[in-house]
Amino acid sequence: MRAPTTDRLRTVIHAPAKRITLKDIAREAGVATGTVSMVLNDSPRVADATRSHVQHVIRDLGYVYDRGAGQLRSKHSHLVGVAVCNLVNPCMAEVTASLQQAMQDLGHLLILGNCAESVPRQQRFLEKLREYKVEGLLLTPAAGTPKTHVARLRDWRVPVVQVLRYVPGAPTDFVGGDHRLGAAMATRHLLALGHQRIAFVGLDPLSIAAREGFAGFLTALAEAGQTPDADLVLPGPATREAGYLAMAPLHALARPPTALVCVDPLIAFGALRGLVQLGIEPGRDCSVIALDDVAEAALCHPPLTAMAFDLDCIGRAASRLLSERIVAPDHAVEHLVLQPRLVVRSSCGKPRAVRRLNTARPR
Amino acid sequence: MRAPTTDRLRTVIHAPAKRITLKDIAREAGVATGTVSMVLNDSPRVADATRSHVQHVIRDLGYVYDRGAGQLRSKHSHLVGVAVCNLVNPCMAEVTASLQQAMQDLGHLLILGNCAESVPRQQRFLEKLREYKVEGLLLTPAAGTPKTHVARLRDWRVPVVQVLRYVPGAPTDFVGGDHRLGAAMATRHLLALGHQRIAFVGLDPLSIAAREGFAGFLTALAEAGQTPDADLVLPGPATREAGYLAMAPLHALARPPTALVCVDPLIAFGALRGLVQLGIEPGRDCSVIALDDVAEAALCHPPLTAMAFDLDCIGRAASRLLSERIVAPDHAVEHLVLQPRLVVRSSCGKPRAVRRLNTARPR
DNA sequence: CTGAAAGCGCTTACAG
DNA sequence: CTGAAAGCGCTTACAG
Numbered sequence: 001m002r003a004p005t006t007d008r009l010r011t012v013i014h015a016p017a018k019r020i021t022l023k024d025i026a027r028e029a030g031v032a033t034g035t036v037s038m039v040l041n042d043s044p045r046v047a048d049a050t051r052s053h054v055q056h057v058i059r060d061l062g063y064v065y066d067r068g069a070g071q072l073r074s075k076h077s078h079l080v081g082v083a084v085c086n087l088v089n090p091c092m093a094e095v096t097a098s099l100q101q102a103m104q105d106l107g108h109l110l111i112l113g114n115c116a117e118s119v120p121r122q123q124r125f126l127e128k129l130r131e132y133k134v135e136g137l138l139l140t141p142a143a144g145t146p147k148t149h150v151a152r153l154r155d156w157r158v159p160v161v162q163v164l165r166y167v168p169g170a171p172t173d174f175v176g177g178d179h180r181l182g183a184a185m186a187t188r189h190l191l192a193l194g195h196q197r198i199a200f201v202g203l204d205p206l207s208i209a210a211r212e213g214f215a216g217f218l219t220a221l222a223e224a225g226q227t228p229d230a231d232l233v234l235p236g237p238a239t240r241e242a243g244y245l246a247m248a249p250l251h252a253l254a255r256p257p258t259a260l261v262c263v264d265p266l267i268a269f270g271a272l273r274g275l276v277q278l279g280i281e282p283g284r285d286c287s288v289i290a291l292d293d294v295a296e297a298a299l300c301h302p303p304l305t306a307m308a309f310d311l312d313c314i315g316r317a318a319s320r321l322l323s324e325r326i327v328a329p330d331h332a333v334e335h336l337v338l339q340p341r342l343v344v345r346s347s348c349g350k351p352r353a354v355r356r357l358n359t360a361r362p363r
Numbered sequence: 364m365r366a367p368t369t370d371r372l373r374t375v376i377h378a379p380a381k382r383i384t385l386k387d388i389a390r391e392a393g394v395a396t397g398t399v400s401m402v403l404n405d406s407p408r409v410a411d412a413t414r415s416h417v418q419h420v421i422r423d424l425g426y427v428y429d430r431g432a433g434q435l436r437s438k439h440s441h442l443v444g445v446a447v448c449n450l451v452n453p454c455m456a457e458v459t460a461s462l463q464q465a466m467q468d469l470g471h472l473l474i475l476g477n478c479a480e481s482v483p484r485q486q487r488f489l490e491k492l493r494e495y496k497v498e499g500l501l502l503t504p505a506a507g508t509p510k511t512h513v514a515r516l517r518d519w520r521v522p523v524v525q526v527l528r529y530v531p532g533a534p535t536d537f538v539g540g541d542h543r544l545g546a547a548m549a550t551r552h553l554l555a556l557g558h559q560r561i562a563f564v565g566l567d568p569l570s571i572a573a574r575e576g577f578a579g580f581l582t583a584l585a586e587a588g589q590t591p592d593a594d595l596v597l598p599g600p601a602t603r604e605a606g607y608l609a610m611a612p613l614h615a616l617a618r619p620p621t622a623l624v625c626v627d628p629l630i631a632f633g634a635l636r637g638l639v640q641l642g643i644e645p646g647r648d649c650s651v652i653a654l655d656d657v658a659e660a661a662l663c664h665p666p667l668t669a670m671a672f673d674l675d676c677i678g679r680a681a682s683r684l685l686s687e688r689i690v691a692p693d694h695a696v697e698h699l700v701l702q703p704r705l706v707v708r709s710s711c712g713k714p715r716a717v718r719r720l721n722t723a724r725p726r
Numbered sequence: 727c728t729g730a731a732a733g734c735g736c737t738t739a740c741a742g
Numbered sequence: 743c744t745g746a747a748a749g750c751g752c753t754t755a756c757a758g
Binding site: 032033034035038045046047050069071072073075 | 727728729730733734735736
Binding site: 064065066067068069071072077079082087088090093094096097100101104109110111112113114116124125128129130131132133240244269270272273276295296298299300301303 | 427428429430431432434435440442445450451453456457459460463464467472473474475476477479487488491492493494495496603607632633635636639658659661662663664666
């Protein structure tokens, strides 16, 4: 270690625009560049005195690490890709926020892509991402993503964890909610209240969550000795509009349902609105339950009973799984499926028929 | 240009794990590395025949560009930072989605940071971002960001565009909505309906939008010869809970308001719920208007009258401004302030007193 | 524990 | 329009 000279002053005065590099730090600190590199990377193989001296010089000179250069040799970009299918969906936004925080705490920065449910846009983003040598990928696949797309990521040797949704048959880690169980629990809740005609709203064939939810719905119905009525199974996307528009035809049936299982809270919000429009009071005349929970559910009218997943927990678990996968790419694939919790609010009650019997009030 | 040899085959067979580099392409195509580089960067200074030949080799060998290496010499990382104050807010999510799409179309990828309204987290993210040599920064500053933080970005010489919100006194480009005008328009709408006691809900002193909105509110009130009543100006954050909780004390006043101007739709949603809870029918007994619009507003109960800004337009404009700023860092600072549009739904009506007079119905 | 030097995969002048 | 070579700012073996 050399004693500080006037070099520093000279550097500052004569070349203010020139970037300060690791070499400058080494020269100023009187050590080799390799030593500075080790200090920067928290290597234990450097003496404490040297470390703190180098750190001082780094601070004094206002040195900024260049990750682009570092990654060139080391293969650690500290960058992770996040491909989200629809950032505007509140669940996705919440999970993305959680992922960002968790990954940053683990020392990674996120490159974000939002494909708005478009498979080609998703593909274009992933293609671009490749050029940045991301160390891993968190993927909430767009509806209808073919499994070949996910297989290709495997060929690229980028560790991937699917979050919230998954592509069937794609052998990657996954963290999400158990929608089958959630739907079964929701349906059992309605059955226990006495409902005999329960509709399932939002069976999008491209959505895994919807298909699994439907399976859980059928299971619970079967347990109660009920068979589903084809009129009461409504296809459609997870949007407010779809929920809103579904209500009129549904309640024009000869025997309309007394309760609705809505795949997505957005559908449920639309349905609540559609019911009010038809003069049907949600919660009293028709029960509504959603298979996911969002902040809005607590303060809509009436407050929406829903199956809640801990989205922050899902986000943190996915981040942890990805960082494990990065260090051990060949470990067995893991699926983490979180159980939902029934959050009872005011949108579900006994069916009118049952209440009629109870209160002996004429129709 | 050399005719293709068996080199390619050999490469594929003997070194399948080795990364294919620009050098490999040059060798295989029989040109210099500089030429390949020019092809990759769409330089016009390369003959068409050479270009297409090189492009073929690139495709055949499955070459993947390494931006980290490229950026080392060129200073073009094609990376842009996005620091969002609160991704869970629907407006922010929508703008972020729009920014992502627009920047990707311009050939940039986004590094995302969500600070959840925490200034220290925002600062930590920006500090990290520096190491990646982002070409620019889109910033929705956290409430309470001191202008020194933004000034520091200037010292770092990273072009920044503030979006939706801005830090007062920070000399950067800005794209957002005219909340002063929006609040004035909203207030005039209520005044025109006959309201005399209008409350302003959500005056967060740290929020520029809230402060500007309040200024517009006062302007419109003054035009009508009204002075504001201190009881009718409610501080508080932009959350559902704040809106919900504000209703009871407000309507316990000797002379409660007949209409509410809510700074944020979240506040308005909470307020609608709080009014219902108190047996006050929103839209009939108390009018509610919000100074921002989101999808939920159309389908809540009652549908919420709101001032709408075109968020996609704001996102695209911010992206365009940033890309201009990147090429011309010394151009004069630009502020793009978009005008709102009044979206009339069902949450505003004439005040009860006026209706009483009209219908001559006793109280 | 530290130093000197090669090398990561590109781009960029500089000659031709 | 193309080639040969230096260089961007780090990390990594390899000696000491």
